[in-house]
Amino acid sequence: MPAREELGSEAFRAIDRMREAMTARMSAGLSPTALAMAQFDWWTHLMAAPGKRLELADKAARKSARLLAHVAALDSDPDAPPTIEPLPGDDRFSGEAWRKPPFSIWAQSFLLTQQWWHNVTHEVPGVSPHHEDVVSFMARQMLDLFSPSNVPFMNPEIISRTIETGAMNFVKGFANWIEDQTRRVNGQPRVGAEEFAVGKDVAVTPGKVVFRNHLIELIQYAPTTPDVFADPVLIVPAWIMKYYILDLSPANSLIRYLVGKGHTVFCISWRNPTAEDRDLGLDDYRRLGLMAAVDAVSAIVPDRRIHAAGYCLGGTLLAIGAAAMARARDDRLATVTLLAAQTDFSEPGELALFIDHDQLHLLESMMWDRGYLSADQMSGAFQMLRTNDLVWSRMVRNYLMGEREPMFDLMAWNADTTRMPYRMHAEYLRKLYLDNDLAAGRLMVEGRAAAIQNIRAPMFVVGTERDHVAPWRSVYKIHDLTDTELTFVLTSGGHNAGIVSEPGRPRRRYRIATKHADGVSIGPDEWTASADARQGSWWEAWTDWLALHSEAARVAPPPMGAPDHSLPPLDDAPGVFVLQR
Known part of the structure; x- marks a missing residue:
């Protein structure tokens, strides 16, 4: 009887899941209930705050006066300075034509309105x-x-382009739109991505697949130096995208750079899951992914400790795995490197907008229906965080200016998307983002808490200044979770371009400082003021750090695959998993 009742309860829950999944399809994955609750909270508190409303009225009058003063100044001086500048990173009005009336008036009016709405939606008493x-x-x-900037007759650059081309820019733009929609319907990548074929143009560092299970392929890269460091490097990329962001074109491949510096490099290539993999959980990614790779590397390079490096989600997984290994007294990791990876999710940045109990329930229902989170659903959330850069500016260029963005390797990689299994992604969002179990010491691995405090291997952690996925201040919080030697780097760039930052690229810079095990912890602002500022690529600092934490004596390169032939080479790099669609 209890089993029958449980079956009936599950059937009732399935009805709710199906309803939520249908809602998600119509709302682009956003919860209407969560949005309505936020609006109700804000509106009711605003209506109950006469002082705030009077303040907003005063600000509106002041901004209107500023705009009128600017218009009056333009009457005598068309080059009068603006009354408000765009926020950092907002390049919509950076063109010289936006400095001339009437376009300057429209731009100034928009920026003042934007500033006023920021006041409207912030500091309303009582709003969560x-x-x-x-x-x-x-x-x-x-x-x-x-x-x-999005309106053709208000954007001076579009007007100029229309005059130059006799309105052919709109014809070309419509053709671009048709082509993009056709590719989207057919599941094809963006225009130009075919010029960066995996294994031919990108992911071309020579190597062999030396291990494969259901979830990963492990690639061992061929040496390019007569001798190598004794301790190998294992890279754990994020499974949210293909691994080869760390092996793009030869000029900006981190993997090729490491090999050229005399490191024996291994890298995980994740399977692109399907609906059949819906029940793969976060611990499956640890066991079949990270730990299987560590076991394979230990078999190929026996009696050597491993420099493990994880990027994004791969870094979070590495932190969990390293903590569990430390708790089990498994000392196979020589060092731990985390690249744009969070371990404390209490302040995860703007992604938290899409993560609360109601939003997560909708997302789980959407994944429950399909068995996975599709690439378009994932990329849509990231694009909404940066609509200026990732949506509107591209639409203006492609469809109103009639131009095509030049494709490059990082952009092509970004279009080579993957899926996320239902159970794993639900556990990841709930246990880490929502409940912050890793930082709180509540995340259990094999019945024991995976506490970051147990990691004793030296750590090298990289944050990027303009990261909207893993904000650097959130990444920096690992200082509060560990007592081991910790070298922290803050580099210019964003979540991807800040990591793919090869030596020789202009205008690259970073800050670096080391906190020793007996050192005092300081806040991120104090760290920024005191850290050593350097020009160039953080890659050079990292390889120096790896050399410092490796045995001084170099050795002959290890064979490809295990010396006892238990792990023979299977395929040439980049393998087959990276080609899965």
Whole structure:
């Protein structure tokens, strides 16, 4: 009887899941209930705050006066300085034509309105911080939609282009739109991505697949130096995208760079899951992914400790695995490197906009229906965080200017998307983002807490200044979770371009400082002020650090695969998993 009742309860829950999945399809994966609750919280508190409303009225009058003063100044001086500048990173009005009336007036009006709406949606007494962020985000999306830069007859660059081409830019733009929609319907990548074929143009560092299970292929890269460091390097990339962001073109391949510096490098290539993999969990990724790779590397290079490096989700998984290994007294890791990877999710940045209990329930229902989170659903969330850069500017260029963005390797990689298994992604979001179990010491691995504090291997952690996926201040919080030697680097760039930062690239810079095990912890602002500022690529600092934590004596390169032939080479790099669609 209890089994029958449980079956009936599950059937009732399935009805709710199906309803939520249908809602998600119509709402682009956003929970209407969560948005409505945020709006209600903000609106009711605003209506109950006469002082705040009077303040907003005063600000509106002041901004209107500033705009009128600017218009009056333009009457006598068309080059009068603007009354407000765009926020850092907002390049919509950077062109010289935007400095001339009437375009300058429209731009100034928009920026003042944007600033006023920021005041409207912030510091309303009694509104929860999460709801405040959601409402501010929604207001920003609506404002960006109606930006004068998106309106053909208000954008001077579009007007100039239209005059030059006799309006053929719109004809070309419509053709671009048709081509893009056709590719989207047919599941094809963006225009130009075919010029960066995996194994031919990108992911071309020579190597062999030396291990394969259901979830990973392990690639061992061929040496290019007569001798190598004794301790190998294992790279754990994120499974949210293909591994070869770390092996792009030869000029900017981190893997090729490491091999050229005399390191024996191994890298995991993750399987692209399907609906059949819906029940793969986060611990499966640890066991079949990280630990299987560590076991294979130990078999190929026996009696040597491993320099493990994880990027993004791979870094978070590495931190979990390293903590579990430390708890089990498994000392096979010589060092741990985390690249743009969070371990404390209490302040995860703007991604938290999409993560609360209601939103997560909708997302879980959507994944429950399909068995996975599709690539378009994942990329859509990231694009909404940066609509200026990733949506509107591209639409203006492609469809209104009639131009095509030049494709390059990083952009082509970004279009080579993957899926996320239902169970794993639900556990990841709930246990890490929502409940912050890893930082709190509540995340259990094989019945024991995976506590970051147990890691004693030296750590090298990299954050990037403009990271909207793993904000550097969130990455920096690992200082509060570990007592081991910790070298932290803050590099210029964003989540991807800040990591793919090869030596010789202009205008690259980074800050670096080391906290020893007996050192005092300081806040991120104090760290920024005191850290050593350097020009160039952080790759050079990392390889120096790896050399410092490796045995001084170099050795002959190990064979490809295990010396006892238990792990023979299977395929040439980049393997077959990376080619899965």
